[in-house]
Amino acid sequence: MAASQDPTPETWAAVFAHMSGGVLSEQTVSTVLELITSLAKDTLPGSVGAGVTLVDEDGSHRTAAATDPIVERLDALQYELGEGPCLTATHEAVPVRVDDLSGERRWPRWSAAAAQDGTSSVLSVPIVHAGRSFGAVKVYSPRTHGYTDQSEEILERFAAQASILLANMHTLAAAEELNEKLLQALRDRDLIATGKGIVMLRENLDADAAMRRLLEMSAQRRITVREVAAEVVASIHIESV
């Protein structure tokens, strides 16, 4: 068992205060994930590196943050072989701890390559929010039995922080997309209202009748009301020039 000293509650308070401050002030996810991985490496002594694996929209995996090249190597190998502790942690949404990779049978090819690269134990915890798995946070150790139940609890707290961040980023992206759709709808509506006003003047119609004219023209010519309105507006512009 690794000689990891117990962090005091004060250390924890400092670590999480640091992280919350980071979440508030940093603009990009990757910066915060880098911070989370470097804190994970520092708070789990004996680790050669820590990293975060994320699942992209298309289902592919990538390492979003890694403290050391060995993490990138071991992660890339998991994605390439389609097997490994972080993939299992991500897809089964369970923490995966391996005390001795030389005896590991679940991912024979990856475990052999990792052992060759000097890694003997690994701990990988899923990043889950509201039932959705975003990926995993992992640490690698050159010693067997590098991690304990307590290490698992600690890494789970980092994963919880990462999950809040990622869930928020996800919501933000969805909100931005809706925002863009709404702006487009407002632009269309504006153009159509302008076209309607021109038809009102030109054909001496009230607002509802003018709108019906636009709908008729659109249906007859099988072009959108927006396109009809754009033509009406453009025709005024030509007349006035």
Added chain:
Amino acid sequence: MPYLPDGEYRQRFHAALRATRLDMEELWLRYFALGGEVGRVEIEAYLNGLLPLPSLQHDLLAHAINERLDELAPPRAPYASELPPLE
């Protein structure tokens, strides 16, 4: 003039709506973009046959559905009148 389709008209309207594969949010946004004046909740109530709407609002909703169906439809052959005139 309030309007609330029933029976066969309502069924036809719903069949067209289903064919658009739009959810309420998307349908309402398209209706709104055309100049629709009624809120999402009222549109949903109208579709459920609970609340009548002015006929122009119905037509805007129908038009939003039909424009979407045109987007999904396979290409159509052009008529001679749509072709550029021959020299």
